[in-house]
Amino acid sequence: MLRVSDLHAKVEEQEILKGVDLEVHAGEVHAVMGPNGSGKSTLAQVLAGKEDYEIAAGLLELDGEDLREMAPEERAHAGLFLAFQYPVEIPGVGNSYFLKAAVNANRKARGEPELDAMDFLQLLRERAELVDVDEALLRRPVNEGFSGGEKKRNEILQMAVLEPRLAVLDETDSGLDIDALKTVAAGVNALRSEDRAFVVITHYQRLLNYIVPDHVHVLLNGRIARSGGSELALELEEKGYAGLTKGSSGG
């Protein structure tokens, strides 16, 4: 589904990704771990198409389509979703209004009929229940005045409503207490399916106790330094990234 090959990306002339390879198939959950500054969030932003990043070299494909040629909204229409590390506030715009606009923009782009208010409301309620989000949150302006936990849950709700093919979660666990973490993880697990894939970007192993990945990758200094199964996360927890650096040949 997602194919990233020898990806180099830079921001303001500074190379951050220095040849990343990643292959994700439908139904899989991949965890990308790494210390601060290793390029995790850059990878997420590059996948979603943030302008500030320049792709210097490499391949970036979703279902065989070249993502580099696609605007951010076109990537969304193709089924790519990014749960932001820092969700943005949009004052005065109701959360459910925003989501309806998003759902219908996607449907329109895919040539599907737009949902009317009633159908949308039904979908929204059902999804809110699935990921355990309180209805009061739907009536408030997008992320405005939300607590850190509410913002992250709102991202999961948006994901549940938009039903992406590939969801990239950028440090969705950061700043969450254990209860919120469990709720968020339960939401993600409820959405796991055979034709949907996840890339879970995280600093800590903790999240992976609740969202058990099929594959774990360690990103160090702009490259995938090691890949393995879910046991790799546990090894990291024990040895730390430093231990891994010593063991790896690439440095």
Place this chain on the structure above:
Amino acid sequence: MPTATDTIEALAERDYEYGFVTDVEQDTAPPGLSEDIIAFISAKKKEPQWLLDWRLAAYRGWLKMAEPTWANVRYEPIDYQSICYYAAPKSDDDRPKSLDEIDPEILATYEKLGIPLKEQEMLAGVAVDAVFDSVSVATTFREKLAELGVIFCSFSEAVQDHPELVRKYLGTVVPRRDNFFAALNSAVFSDGSFVYIPKGVRCPMELSTYFRINAMNTGQFERTLIIAEEGSYVSYLEGCTAPMRDENQLHAAVVELIAHEDAQIKYSTVQNWYPGDKEGVGGIYNFVTKRGLCEGGRSKISWTQVETGSAVTWKYPSCILRGDDSVGEFYSVAVSNNRQQADTGTKMIHVGKRTSSTIVSKGISAGEGQNTYRGSVRILRSAEDARNFSQCDSMLIGDRCGAHTFPYIDVANPSAQMEHEASTSKIGEDQIFYCNQRGIDTEDAVSMIVNGFCKEVFRELPMEFAVEAQKLLEVSLEGSVG
């Protein structure tokens, strides 16, 4: 909920039928301003002597005044002697015969606003025959209003039919020598609207200039007077969202509102005069004096304005809070795109005890637009326990535009409570990216973000106006990003 199109269609259906249209085929006065021209205008309108005297006094005052230069706007000097101060309404022969003769760009805008064909013809000034009159909705309105004693007519008609009311109130809120543009208006005003709500009457419908087909051609110097007697209520809508072209570049209107004890006046404006082309050429100069007097205790005046048009806007709808416990409100959205300049805001003058005022101003600048909020809150010594809350927010789209805020506060009574909040935000690339990532394209994202920014003002507008205003904002900001 009705869609914008439904709403506009519904509005359109109420049009084209009013008893207001006067059948006149006049001459046009030669360009230039003099006492003779003023006498000519007054005679054409068959005005009483006192009104001519009033106009002449205004004119003599105007001659001694200088055009204000303090506003944060720049424009070519106006040659007041080259303007034609009295023009006959166009005869059908001079008007376009069909929409084919209208600038396609204007038609495209009508299309985007979802304006029905018939109405497009009217707005574009196409010579249309009177076949549209079917059921005379307006006549029905007028009859219903008359039963309640409400007077709603053109200013000229009021001068003929209700001279005592006009004479009693004209110039009591905006004196004829109040300022340069108000004095000019007082000397040469063409027409406008007159509203009188008797004691205790709650006007059952929104009064709109939209009902009056000839209000479309009231021209450059419009004069409006609204009087709400004790305990009455009226909501008045001015303007329309369709782009209005006018060959007259200078517009200097005066609006006076008087609210007696326990009366409420709600005045809503959507202004969309031609802003000029992308270089700002040919746009309207809109220099307006609007002021309301809360004469009686517990009276209330609310101004709500959505200003998206004109090349230059100079406008400060104000309230004089004379009655004890009276309330003044000002809610404003002002957009300047391309080369547009807007210097707008309000004055709240607190005279009575426990008077309170609220100011919510939202300025949006895009392209090379310059947007200035200028507001003044004065608490006089007599205004015991007065309160004011002001909030001025500016939003910038792109990096070539500007936002400026000039709040003046003058407090002469220490019991006053003043709150002032101001913010300037740049429409965030992060916000747009966030919307993009959810599948919403940049144009829709901007309009959504801007509408969210203006929400506090839009919710003050009557429902149908609010829907139109949102749509209008989208069209006004089209192409401003990306």
